[in-house]
Amino acid sequence: MAKQAMFRIWRGDAAAGRFEDYLTPVEEGMVVLDAVHRIQAQQAPDLALRWNCKAGKCGSCSAEINGIPKLMCMTRLSNLDLNMPIILEPMHTFPVIRDLVTDVSWNFRAKLTVKPFRPRSPDLPDGTWTMQQADVERVQEFRKCIECFLCQDVCHVLREHHKEAEFIGPRLLVYAAALEMHPLDTEDRVDDLRKKHSIGYCNITTCCRKVCPESITITENAIIPLKERVVDRFFDPLKQLFNIL
């Protein structure tokens, strides 16, 4: 492994910014976040970044590494070409606050527009429910989500077209799927998915699934089944025929 590596880091705020180069020593086993911490401690104390767990469990250190949305804590230097500068940028979809930190608050506001969990009455007299592991597992996949918002970052509906006002993005479609498929939930979100959350904007390019650090099968397991529910309710020709009759 190389003894040092060049990091080309975007520095700036909402008004303006530019890339700055930092050369720093590297060692076996390091991840991008380690190198950035070293740069921060030795060369750029005011470098802004978010991080928490450093183990891929909290989803704080999202960034674009050589153009690809990734968690800095789970990207090993040994998987990057250290002969070239490593380019670090903030997520493009969200407004920049400073350096690698973006304003992701829209995600929290948008979450509030999804109807919350509403369980059926308890199954047992002591107020508890029974559920089978197989039924639980389907939803557990979605509940692995660490809210890193990398899927939101890569989604072209948000990144290119900025439909934040109409569309909730893959993360929140996964959230809606987790609620809709929850064995105990009784709420109906199908109308909302079509009208309020504009699920139709998603044209299943699977970019979100490809960047998910938790390997959630976003497109196939969450979004497509939700689209099917919408289609069943609103676009089933037989049902429409019955409605006319």
Place this chain on the structure above:
Amino acid sequence: MPEFQLFSYDVLVIGAGGAGLRAAIEAAANGAKVGVVCKSLLGKAHTVMAEGGIAAALANVDDRDNWRVHFADTMRGGQYLNNWRMAELHAKEAPECVRELEAWGALFDRTKDGRILQRNFGGHKYPRLAHVGDRTGLEMIRTLQDHGIHCGMDVHMECTVLSLLLDSGRIVGACGYDREKGHFRVWQANAVVVATGGIGRAFKVTSNSWEYTGDGLALAYRVGAELQEMEFVQFHPTGMVWPISVRGILVTEGVRGEGGVLRNSEGRRFMFDEIPDLYKDQTADNEDEGWRYTQGDRDARRPPELLTRDHVARCINREVKAGRGTPHGGVFLDIAWIKQHLPKAEEHIKRKLPSMYHQFKQLADLDITKEAMEVGPTTHYMMGGIRVDGDSQMSNLPGLFAAGEAAAGLHGANRLGGNSLSDLVVFGRRAGRYAAEFAKANKANTNTMDNEQLQSIAKTALKPFDVGASGENPYQIQYGLQEAMQDLVGIVRTETEMQQALSKIAELHARAENVGITGHRQYNNGWHTAIDLDNLLLVSEAITRAAILRKESRGAQFREDFPNKDPEWGKYNIIVKRGPDGEMLVEKRALPAMPDQLQAVIQEMK
């Protein structure tokens, strides 16, 4: 003159991990207007790192379990220094709190008959930990977060609290700044709940993130709250040791609960070599019995790998020091070996321990279904914290409450795995309820915000910018402290080394006075680190002074100069508080007498 933006609440909760969110939900449910302040984004708090599960005597897997067994296990684990009232309430209320999480959408793993599944964990007599694979903490925080956002609370994300505010001896709120812009805020409140978690960043090798700088403990101490049990820092026996950059990251005890074993470089299961008297009757004396226990055999006793964390960490330390460690200075933790017993072991491991599989595969290039992991102790949890009343969670200051890791009492000298997640919800709920009641009954005078005090707090906070580039680098001071605490106040302690630590802390304190920062106030990580330093130095001093005073080895504290447990010391908690002239006072305080009926429970379970 810096401006303060003003917010008014009935109850202010500082911290948005499990305890903070649970407190906020409960306070709101009791009619309070609630504000929550947290240093990170919502849902990122350290609760997400909790892996193994939440302890509650649901008795779904073993019907012999009940609150009395859980209570006795918790007291035994804490070496009887625990606040017995908290241990009692915790054991009684944890099942209800777990069911509450399910009602809010949490999806725990299931038993065959569809109920909440429970797993084995160190120090728990029966399988007691409700869990979701090995990501129980994430499930819990997301459940509380997604429920909480619909309960009507204001969340101030990415804000640091600089000081609690007092008026005539009672709490009237807090002030701080938002990290995004660096603007000051004041949060008026009739009651404040401190739920800021632990102090892990005082040590070099830790499973804790940057947030855990002891803020809540320091804030409370400075306004006169008493701290307790500061000498008891839990070193989790199994953190990653290799690669260096991931050193300290947690490897869940669930690995051992599922049958994982510890071996030294000679291949020996060294945990069989030393079993403490307190646990002799409950511990397997051969490998086969240990394996049967992990597979649910009710007649088998637990394997020694599932002894309490303090003991396992010391045994690992001993093996490494004796030269029987792994190449990178740890021991081997092997779960792959279960393929000798289980036909589809590989799938089983991936299903039960998915994030461990993922973590080692991605960060260490190691497949835990095929090879043994290298692990060693890592600073994990603070048993000590703000001294509170067992029922209400109120500190000695009227209107100041504490819950979760920031509060002391439940765990005594050593915490059992799984008891922290239940601690968060049981006492978060209590703190929220009593804080709301207090706020209703004791309205603060809202016109008495002392502007002079606020300006002086702001001035101190901004000082690093005045010092500028010529000042001390905040990161280097933090590293210096972490090295000192790791080397001198770690798993094995002596008076001489701890005295050295005190001088080192004093020296770093002097340097921290002159810390300097460049740039501006907007999201400046260097500034944030500088602000946290005072808290970190304060709690480090408290840990060291309390550890020096306790001249015995008990639970998480091991004194090489006093290697034995001393029954006399078993009668006291150590209290740390601020003296009239700002000096740190450390004193013994007798434990309150335990009621007969609880004594009887302990005798019965011996």
